[in-house]
Amino acid sequence: MPLAGSIIADDVILMAMEDDRLGFAHVVGLILNLWSRHMGSDGVASWTQRTVININDILHIRNPKKRLRLIGSVEGTDIIFVTTDLGIYKINLKSLQWKKVWEREKFQVFIPYTSFYNSQG
Template identity: 45%
Template structure:
């Protein structure tokens, strides 16, 4: 894993081409960094930052003034779940839009990264999501 990803929260995900990737968030940066595994010049696999999402442009100001981290990824619909002190938001990777999906009160959330076996053997599984 790249050294800049040792801080913050990392969640495994499938990339657009069904490869292995992960998303990293660090609260004080207010951004999500998407990483994918690619072959290097010597055909050694390495992590490459494929995309950065600026959360300042997507989330309300009150969500940015608190802690935030990646809470999960929904495979098949390319949605990242971001947890903040004011609620859980989804970030749609295709439209790059955010939506608040849960307002805190008593929150007993349980978001899990889905099995990525399909990314290596079977191709995408439609309908697979976090539970």
């Protein structure tokens, strides 16, 4: 993984990127870093940093010293979930729009899912 040995396991998630490549997201302080895996012309895979987002620019963080945690993503979308001092938020990485999805900070398990309805049977 990129930056091996320098990040805490709780602050990372693997995710599918919009181009169907493997993505890697990690948080340092309030900074979200997005990486993408790609194959070079020589057949060697490597990581490229795609985006750096200051979470404090889009969410109002009451206590910036409290650790931000990545807790999941929704496959096939640009949506990630983070915990802050105010709860759990869903963030769209393309539009940088967010929505609060859980009020309390403490939880046991968080499993994002998408449901659909097929009316043709």
